Amino acid sequence: MSSRLDNAASNAMVYVVDDDDSMRDAVGMLLRSVGLDVRTFASAQEFLACEMPDVPSCLILDVRLRGQSGLAVQEQIAASELGVPIVFMTAHGDIAMTVKAMKAGAQDFLAKPFRDQDMLDAVANALARDEERRKSRRSVADLRVCYGSLTPREREVMAFVVAGMMNKQIASEMNLSEITVKIHRGQAMKKMQARSLADLVRKAEALGVGPNQG
Template sequence: MASTKSADVFVVDDDLAICESISSLLRSIGLKVKTFSSGLSFLNAAELEHPDCVILDVRLQGESGLDLPTIMRSKNIDSPVVFISGHGDIKMSVSAMKTGALDFLAKPFRDQELIDSVAMSIKQCNQRRNTSEMLASLRTRYATLTMRERQVMTHAVNGLMNKQIASILELSEVTVKIHRKQAMDKMCAKTFADLVKMEVMLADGITQ
């Protein structure tokens, strides 16, 4: 559990006893926990703090927890969600997972089940944020490329040889080689394979 140390977990449940029980358990393994009794109070805090994991009761007083993941996405809150419910059945668990939740636990659940789900959520959150940071860095580097360098880079990663690129762009082969090297230097690509991976990541990031 070392990788989960200092992670932030939000617990959303209108049952105070459940909130206190979960909070005590997770704090005992080094996590920082905040509890909320309503979806609105949770959303207001999550929009500012973006927790690493959200433990969310399916049924909250006067509202459905199943609606919250959609609202979270609309507010760019990308925290993984673990649903819990004291009235769990197959239909409800399917509905919960269709919202994009990472896991669904029926009460009463074992402490270790919850700990495992939270650990998995935090790991996913860290991976997602690392990817976002990497993509932001790539976009910053890509922005420094000239139009010609971008054109050469795109054609190169699509498998065209320098001679073919030169013909398409009406440049000399020497000029293409220069642009290609400059693109690799600016993108901090140690190998051509690295450059290909960067292009793919940029393309995927743009379409998401």
């Protein structure tokens, strides 16, 4: 996992939330030793109030915090749509707690005391997951820009095309000539940068485009 961390270290951020000063410092020191940028917090409130740079990130979160459980913080993060992967750590873990955390989307769950390598592996996996999430989000954002360049008529034709309708059927549905449909279809394919009908369908699915959205 060291190579994965080396690749991530230059543009990633790891957040550590633990009200135990010694544990917080130890985890921070471990992660900095492999070149990662780390920000540590004694409370979830401090973390939630911080400005987060737009880089691959993960959160190492203690399950039991003073005044608030880590699982409650996980719920807050999910509600805020931050999307940051969470690695839980606890000295008081049990099976039910682990299952609940993992079902809610936790990346990993480490019992204290944990091996340094286990923590580094968990962080590497979490940062890789966040990078993939960000790539997917950027891809959809690019698709929205392409879709936004379509005229209303091109969008309507695209919606019928991805629904599986033939040009002749679309022409009848829209009260247009078949050649006009072909022109709109060609423009939609070009603007969406679709290499094939299957590619157009895939992009439409990513955007949630269908006959009712066209």
